[in-house]
Amino acid sequence: MYTIGIDVGGTNLKAGLVNxxxxxxxxxxxxxxxxxxxxxxxxxAFLAEDVIAQKGIGKEEVxxxxxxxxxxxxxxxxxxxxxxxxxxxxxxxxxxxxKWWDVPVFLGNDADCAALGEFYHYGSGDIESFILVTLGxxxxxxxxxxxHIWSGHNGCGGEGGHMVIVHDxxxxxxxxxxxxxxxxxxSALIRQTRAAMETNxxxxxxxxxxxxxxxxxxxxxxxxxxxxxAAAKAVVDQYxxxxxxxxxxxxxxxxxxxxxxxxxxxxxxxxxxxxxxRSRVREISYDRLMGVPSTTIITAKLGNDAGIIGAALLGx
Amino acid sequence: MYTIGIDVGGTNLKAGLVNxxxxxxxxxxxxxxxxxxxxxxxxxAFLAEDVIAQKGIGKEEVxxxxxxxxxxxxxxxxxxxxxxxxxxxxxxxxxxxxKWWDVPVFLGNDADCAALGEFYHYGSGDIESFILVTLGxxxxxxxxxxxHIWSGHNGCGGEGGHMVIVHDxxxxxxxxxxxxxxxxxxSALIRQTRAAMETNxxxxxxxxxxxxxxxxxxxxxxxxxxxxxAAAKAVVDQYxxxxxxxxxxxxxxxxxxxxxxxxxxxxxxxxxxxxxxRSRVREISYDRLMGVPSTTIITAKLGNDAGIIGAALLGx
Numbered sequence: 001m002y003t004i005g006i007d008v009g010g011t012n013l014k015a016g017l018v019n020x021x022x023x024x025x026x027x028x029x030x031x032x033x034x035x036x037x038x039x040x041x042x043x044x045a046f047l048a049e050d051v052i053a054q055k056g057i058g059k060e061e062v063x064x065x066x067x068x069x070x071x072x073x074x075x076x077x078x079x080x081x082x083x084x085x086x087x088x089x090x091x092x093x094x095x096x097x098x099k100w101w102d103v104p105v106f107l108g109n110d111a112d113c114a115a116l117g118e119f120y121h122y123g124s125g126d127i128e129s130f131i132l133v134t135l136g137x138x139x140x141x142x143x144x145x146x147x148h149i150w151s152g153h154n155g156c157g158g159e160g161g162h163m164v165i166v167h168d169x170x171x172x173x174x175x176x177x178x179x180x181x182x183x184x185x186x187s188a189l190i191r192q193t194r195a196a197m198e199t200n201x202x203x204x205x206x207x208x209x210x211x212x213x214x215x216x217x218x219x220x221x222x223x224x225x226x227x228x229x230a231a232a233k234a235v236v237d238q239y240x241x242x243x244x245x246x247x248x249x250x251x252x253x254x255x256x257x258x259x260x261x262x263x264x265x266x267x268x269x270x271x272x273x274x275x276x277x278r279s280r281v282r283e284i285s286y287d288r289l290m291g292v293p294s295t296t297i298i299t300a301k302l303g304n305d306a307g308i309i310g311a312a313l314l315g316x
Numbered sequence: 317m318y319t320i321g322i323d324v325g326g327t328n329l330k331a332g333l334v335n336x337x338x339x340x341x342x343x344x345x346x347x348x349x350x351x352x353x354x355x356x357x358x359x360x361a362f363l364a365e366d367v368i369a370q371k372g373i374g375k376e377e378v379x380x381x382x383x384x385x386x387x388x389x390x391x392x393x394x395x396x397x398x399x400x401x402x403x404x405x406x407x408x409x410x411x412x413x414x415k416w417w418d419v420p421v422f423l424g425n426d427a428d429c430a431a432l433g434e435f436y437h438y439g440s441g442d443i444e445s446f447i448l449v450t451l452g453x454x455x456x457x458x459x460x461x462x463x464h465i466w467s468g469h470n471g472c473g474g475e476g477g478h479m480v481i482v483h484d485x486x487x488x489x490x491x492x493x494x495x496x497x498x499x500x501x502x503s504a505l506i507r508q509t510r511a512a513m514e515t516n517x518x519x520x521x522x523x524x525x526x527x528x529x530x531x532x533x534x535x536x537x538x539x540x541x542x543x544x545x546a547a548a549k550a551v552v553d554q555y556x557x558x559x560x561x562x563x564x565x566x567x568x569x570x571x572x573x574x575x576x577x578x579x580x581x582x583x584x585x586x587x588x589x590x591x592x593x594r595s596r597v598r599e600i601s602y603d604r605l606m607g608v609p610s611t612t613i614i615t616a617k618l619g620n621d622a623g624i625i626g627a628a629l630l631g632x
Binding site: 071072082089143145150152153154157158159160163164166169175176178245257284286287289290291 | 387388405467469473475480483491558561564565566571572605608610
């Protein structure tokens with residue numbers, strides 16, 4: 001049997017047909033042009049039909065359809081409550097899809113779906129808890145407990161990016177001050193890199209970006225550090241500390257078996273990111289005082305496919 | 317049937333016989349004078365025998381014995397891994413007690429046991445998740461998920477007091493800087509009260525404490541605020557903000573059904589603590605952006621009995 005996973009993004013809808021080895025065997029994609037909930041349901045149904053058509057299989061070979069949305073969902077009712085970049089409010093998705101698809105339909109938050117995908121890819125085994133921390137525009141934290149997504153009583157848990165780590169710090173999009181994602185997301189790293197360039201006119205980061213602050217990326221400071229630039233190294237060191245602060249908050253609270261770092265920043269060389277993060281976390285996490293094993297910190301492996309694979313696994 | 321709960325504190329061992337309505341019907345207590353693991357096991361066995369003797373019942377009416385320790389336990393093996401104020405290391409408590417008690421023996425962390433007690437007292441019903449936040453010398457956070465204590469893969473989770481909320485803030489006993497408990501525990505409130513008195517020599521807090529900083533308690537600022545003292549009100553307002561910062565971190569991450577405030581500070585009048593905390597949390601928690609129900613915030617009801625009752629419930 002197959003399952004279908006669909007990732008609803010702010011700009012695209014992406015579907016994948018997933019086999020029992022958690023591999024994507026066919027994909028389909030279309031831009032999201034918001035018209036109405038009815039049109040979105042129709043598009044979702046079409047994408048699901050497209051991936052089975054590509055593989056030449058019938059609907060009877062599909063066990064379930066799972067869909068990840070950027071927002072809060074009510075998994076029991078199969079409804080989307082509220083999404084962030086798309087104006088969906090109280091959309092009974094599972095019920096609407098029954099018009100085309102007479103299979104169970106499961107919903108999840110997109111970051112949570114990605115976590116589920118990475119969790120299965122890691123090899124769930126006897127892992128009780130797994131957190132995917134995605135370093136992107138913000139920070140997403142998808143929490144898997146006993147093999148299931150944890151999203152709290154109201155479907156909108158897992159917003160670890162909105163833990164305050166700097167009391168009265170920078171204003172966040174959520175309205176709080178000092179949220180973790182203001183300091184440790186990819187966007188935060190870019191802001192920190194630009195600020196360091198402004199105060200270090202001699203830094204190699206200027207030549208690396210063609211003297212253009214607009215060309216700064218999440219890689220700039222790492223690359224300049226590799227070239228021996230001291231200002232860049234200071235940016236990276238401070239970024240590792242901010243990142244570790246939030247990671248240790250998660251770890252001290254939940255002591256998950258595994259924390260998995262995802263998003264573009266997580267692709268940095270181990271020596272530049274994963275190893276210093278592990279070292280800093282070990283230095284300050286509570287478990288070191290108790291002489292017990294520490295949380296395993298790894299980097300994500302599925303990339304952009306995690307959300308599709310995780311959505312497809314929602315029914316497992 | 318009854319169950320027995322024992323709370324192992326830094327200074328005392330306290331046992332209670334608990335009935336099926338989760339009520340303590342007999343208690344026994346002795347000072348903890350550390351000699352050896354053997355002696356501790358013997359004392360625990362004695363206390364358990366003492367509470368059934370008081371009630372005049374036999375061991376056959378006791379379904380299980382549960383014990384809460386101030387540290388990390390391995391619940392599967394029934395062993396204490398490490399405790400904080402007592403030098404217990406790798407003590408196979410369940411096995412040792414079999415010499416006297418041929419019933420199942422369950423272990424838990426003391427703060428987690430208190431959370432379990434408050435959870436059952438609240439009326440577990442269809443509550444999926446419950447967090448007890450105890451404001452004492454430090455801040456303990458006992459997490460109940462699906463009716464069970466969550467202590468992570470290594471038994472030492474639930475250390476929410478050691479979430480950083482002030483990057484590079486005050487040094488904590490755990491070695492990190494800026495932990496929540498450095499700003500929102502009862503001890504922190506006392507420090508903040510004293511600091512405000514030092515800079516406000518005219519404050520009513522001085523006369524209320526007999527001009528003696530040693531007499532400042534967690535109640536001083538609240539009482540002086542009630543008497544109209546502006547410096548005291550500023551202390552309380554800032555304390556509510558620190559407390560809410562950590563509460564919203566927990567809520568944004570886990571969206572538990574219920575957060576329960578315990579410890580001495582939680583006994584303050586609703587108007588002074590619970591209501592302003594609820595209001596501040598509602599102002600900044602992520603769920604408000606999604607139009608979904610919020611976490612219910614309540615105060616603890618069992619006081620010092622929570623640990624005994626929760627330990628007795630470990631086997632349920």
